[in-house]
Amino acid sequence: MSQTKILLDENEIPTHWYNVMADMPNPPAPPLGPDGKPVSPEMLGAIFPPGILEQEMSTERWIPIPDEVREILRLWRPSPLYRAHRLEAALGTPAKIYYKYEGVSPAGSHKPNSAVAQAYYNREAGIRRLTTETGAGQWGSSIALAGQMFGLEVRVYMVKVSYDQKPFRRSMMETWGAEVLASPTDMTESGRKILAQDPNSPGSLGIAISEAVEEAASRPDTNYALGSVLNHVVLHQTIIGQEVKKQFEKVGDYPDAIFAPCGGGSNFGGAAFPFLADKAAGREVRLVAVEPTSCPTLTRGHYAYDFGDSVGLTPLMLMYTLGHDFVPPGIHAGGLRYHGDSPLVSQLYKEGLIEAVAVPQIATFDAGVQFARTEGIIPAPESCHAIRACIDEALRCKEAGEARTLFFNLSGHGHFDMASFDKYFRGELEDYAYPEEAIHAALERLPKVETA
């Protein structure tokens, strides 16, 4: 029988995070304050602990992972790398398909990789409470889990459309002891402002971030934790790509192309960045970020300074953006409904080192169901994006008769997304294409910044 799972021992959990900033051809643009000047660490100190701030700014290539963090990661890591024999056979492709399954974490996705690290550094700094936002609920679950592990109270602002679509994500967070609110709430100024404009607002990640940041900034015992976008979050996720490299080594293979879903960018960056160093050293490997056509940040957004949240509380970041007031359609991949993207991912895309592709919603569920029926695991809608792009590539390989090695990151399972699969089977899902004029209009509303 041919090998299905490539496992690592728990002592092979990486000892360091990989910081892609050390290998970028150009230094990343700094985040700016309202005055157009780079923000100081002190300004961010109101909501982040020193350990996290240091990582946010660091250009060191390797940053050690504290033992206490690795101890928690051992509960589920290293995650398995699979060879998708049954999917390959169903497609009839000569391509070899591998996937990394991050759904083995208790919260069911890659998100705890960063949540555990963030909870650790906050506890080290004497913080007692964390606030955060969540879209699909994957990040909220992860910070609830991590907060419980390090004895921190957690309050989660959950995007209302997801709160309604996924009630059991809330139950999961409560099981780990967190408090969950449907955002926008009337408990923050940011929330009240949005509700005044639209009392039926479905919410968005940007709005929920505003609420969580506002509360954290107003309480000294409370910090804020973000599930993607920022450098330190992407950094924590590089544990994925490092494991994948070791696992490919074990079977003497190497990917020609890597596909990962891309919302805020930490999942994509975590899987792909450890391969970027190889690419810089001349090795050919395509790194493909996959996003929804309904929220096409990289493929149709503007590369500009913009706020990370909807209200404008965060520093300005240079990134691909659809405009911070963009409220994406209520698609079922809640984790990909974000107006912006990681500045690191954005810059590398701008500079041509990585690729991006947008896929429509129904086709992603087609791919997810085909995957479930061959490989067994029911994937999260976010993960279905990577599966779609990878299957498309495998079919191109079939047409061209090319036996390429393809890899995708199966970022999580779909156990809390079954209502979306129900809608898919009932034919109730829609494909949204964001209209060109809306893209242009967003450009008009971007904050005017004098970049240095």
Next chain:
Amino acid sequence: MSQTKILLDENEIPTHWYNVMADMPNPPAPPLGPDGKPVSPEMLGAIFPPGILEQEMSTERWIPIPDEVREILRLWRPSPLYRAHRLEAALGTPAKIYYKYEGVSPAGSHKPNSAVAQAYYNREAGIRRLTTETGAGQWGSSIALAGQMFGLEVRVYMVKVSYDQKPFRRSMMETWGAEVLASPTDMTESGRKILAQDPNSPGSLGIAISEAVEEAASRPDTNYALGSVLNHVVLHQTIIGQEVKKQFEKVGDYPDAIFAPCGGGSNFGGAAFPFLADKAAGREVRLVAVEPTSCPTLTRGHYAYDFGDSVGLTPLMLMYTLGHDFVPPGIHAGGLRYHGDSPLVSQLYKEGLIEAVAVPQIATFDAGVQFARTEGIIPAPESCHAIRACIDEALRCKEAGEARTLFFNLSGHGHFDMASFDKYFRGELEDYAYPEEAIHAALERLPKVETA
């Protein structure tokens, strides 16, 4: 750091199933037909394929696992054995606690171990469709998955109370291509009979079995698949206990006591029976079946011949039973709501080789939440029963200052049981104790059988 997970390579998946019948002090009592005589294989041939029937009767100690079955099992097996460091610390017990996590299967429980084997033997026999029943939805999901893997159509009769409590289990089965009906239905004589008596019947495993068996018996292209109770199902689950033994060997340890939830008995038997041979050879190991106080089959039932289903379509089996017309309260561990128990488990309990304990519902959720908050994984309500009993033992060890080695089988995750956790947190769960007079009354209604 101390080891958290004890892993096996996929080539260490057992090559044979262990048949406890070879090591039982007394031969098991045969199933009887309506005439009081042992049923012939031919009679069962209407609903089971030859490969399964052979296993049901075999007394061979080791039965080889077909390669095609092991190929599918490699998608998630071997499952990890965990050392529960964080739970031990929270309890302050000197006991060492280990658990096997069967929730790593795509369906989220141990059930696919048998579903895959059953689907295989049915396809080998040229069968095109399978019918089955499901309580909590774990078995139905598993046979849906296994049917998909071997190209069989699957129809699942799902106990109505579970169908209502767990809509997303249905979605999961549909994702794997199965058809799901709320039982009792008006599509079978058995279902219509029950509905005539009680149009609002919440259903029971016994009723759903009647419906599935009736349909399978009436169609030559269709067979029936049972998720527990029968010898071949317990046999298929012994892959669990065999892996556990290997994993304990790897760390040079051995359990003093084994706890597993016990509904129909396959989960308990699968985990415990491979240790029974050691026990027969003089090694001390306690094997403890854990059941709910609301459905106390082993601890308060009668050891007698009874039907496996509610209507009386199956052969009579000698087992512990609460009466085949017993409809247990709508507790949240649907997989443990069964009136009878595996004849093998029953006989070994009767003969004093294994133990049984009943635990009340609320205390099982207390244990499950404590487990989730220390070890991360949110357990299925069925699994919470084993956790409860194991924690109780660990606390006794603490009192007595005994550093015993405890093991429990974490048979599945609770991702489709979050509504039950919601009820627990809202204080809406109840403890049911089945009244003594009802236990006596059931005795009166047992079928009158002249045992040989």
